[in-house]
Amino acid sequence: MCARTSLNEKRLLTFSALLASGFAGGGMFLGLLVGSLVIVFDGVYSLVSLLLTLLSLAVSRYIERPSHSHFPFGKAIFEPVVIAIKGLVILLVVSYSLYAAIVAMFSGGREVDASIATLFGAVNVIGCAYAWWYIAKKSQRFSSGLIEAEATQWKMDTLLSVAVTLGFISAWLVSISPYAEYAVYADPMMMILMSFYFIKVPFEMLRDAVRELLMMTPSDDICTAVDKEVTALDKQISQSIEIAGITKVGRELRVNLDVRANGNELKVAEIEKTRRILKDKLSKLSLNLSLTMNIAR
Structure with missing residues (x-):
C-alpha cells in the first residue's frame, strides 16, 4: 500500500470513529428514554462500530510499521483478522437483538413515543448516509479491505436508520387508526424484519475474511x-x-x-x-x- 493510500485510510477511519461516537451516545440514550428496542439497537450498533473502527485504525497503523522477526512474511494477515472480528461481533449483536424482539412480540409488545423516535431516525438517516457516501467516494480512489469494511458498516447503519424512520411513521399511522391497539407490536416487528437482512451482511464479511485466513482461492x-x-x-x-x-x-x-x-x-x-x-x-x-x-x- 502506498503512503498516500495509508494516510487516506487513517483519515477515513478517524472520521468514521468520531461520527460513530456521536450516534452511539445519542442512540442509546434516546432508545432507553423512549423504550425502543430498535433505537437501542441502533445506538449499540453505532457503539460497536466505533470500537471496531478504533480497532481497524490501530491495526492500520500497526501494519504500516516495519515487520519484525515475528512476522517474516509481513502483517497482511491482520486485515482479514480484523474484518472477521467485525463480522462476528456484528452478527452477535444482530442475533441478540432478534432474540429480544421475538421475546417482546410474545410478551405484549412495546409502547414507544413515535414522534420523538421518528425525529431521531430522520437525523440518523442524514448523518449515516453522509458518512456512507463520503467513505465510499474516497475509497474509489484509495481503497483497502479496512475502508471497504467501514463503508459496509455505514451502509448497514444507513439502511437501519431508514427502516427505523419508516417503521415509526407506520407505527404513528397505526396509533391514530382503528387498529391502535396493535401499535405496540411495531417496534419489535421492525427489529425482527431488519434482523433477517442484517444477519446476511456480517455473515458475508466473516465468510470472506475466513476464506482469506485459510488462504483459499480469491474472488x-x-x-x-x-x-x-x-x-x-x-x-x-x-x-x-x-x-x-x-x-x-x-x-x-x-x-x-x-x-x-x-x-x-x-x-x-x-x-x-x-x-x-x-x-x-x-x-x-x-x-x-x-x-x-x-x-x-
Whole structure:
C-alpha cells in the first residue's frame, strides 16, 4: 500500500470513529428514554462500530510499521483478522437483538413515543448516509479491505436508520387508526424484519475474511485478471509459465508461478523481465503483489 493510500485510510477511519461516537451516545440514550428496542439497537450498533473502527485504525497503523522477526512474511494477515472480528461481533449483536424482539412480540409488545423516535431516525438517516457516501467516494480512489469494511458498516447503519424512520411513521399511522391497539407490536416487528437482512451482511464479511485466513482461492475477478495477464505474457516469452496458485490475504495478492524452459537453458534475465512486466500489469488491482516464480521441470 502506498503512503498516500495509508494516510487516506487513517483519515477515513478517524472520521468514521468520531461520527460513530456521536450516534452511539445519542442512540442509546434516546432508545432507553423512549423504550425502543430498535433505537437501542441502533445506538449499540453505532457503539460497536466505533470500537471496531478504533480497532481497524490501530491495526492500520500497526501494519504500516516495519515487520519484525515475528512476522517474516509481513502483517497482511491482520486485515482479514480484523474484518472477521467485525463480522462476528456484528452478527452477535444482530442475533441478540432478534432474540429480544421475538421475546417482546410474545410478551405484549412495546409502547414507544413515535414522534420523538421518528425525529431521531430522520437525523440518523442524514448523518449515516453522509458518512456512507463520503467513505465510499474516497475509497474509489484509495481503497483497502479496512475502508471497504467501514463503508459496509455505514451502509448497514444507513439502511437501519431508514427502516427505523419508516417503521415509526407506520407505527404513528397505526396509533391514530382503528387498529391502535396493535401499535405496540411495531417496534419489535421492525427489529425482527431488519434482523433477517442484517444477519446476511456480517455473515458475508466473516465468510470472506475466513476464506482469506485459510488462504483459499480469491474472488473470480482477481483470478480472471491474473490468468488473463499470465496467459498473454506466456505467448511473449521463450519460457513457459503457468499459475501454480493464487491467494489474497488482506491487501496482499500472492501469486505462485511455475516456470519451465522450452530449451536446455533458463534465462535469468528474462525471468526478471517477466516478473517486472507482470507486477506492472497487475498493479491495476490495487493490491501489493507478492510474486513467487518456481523453476519447474
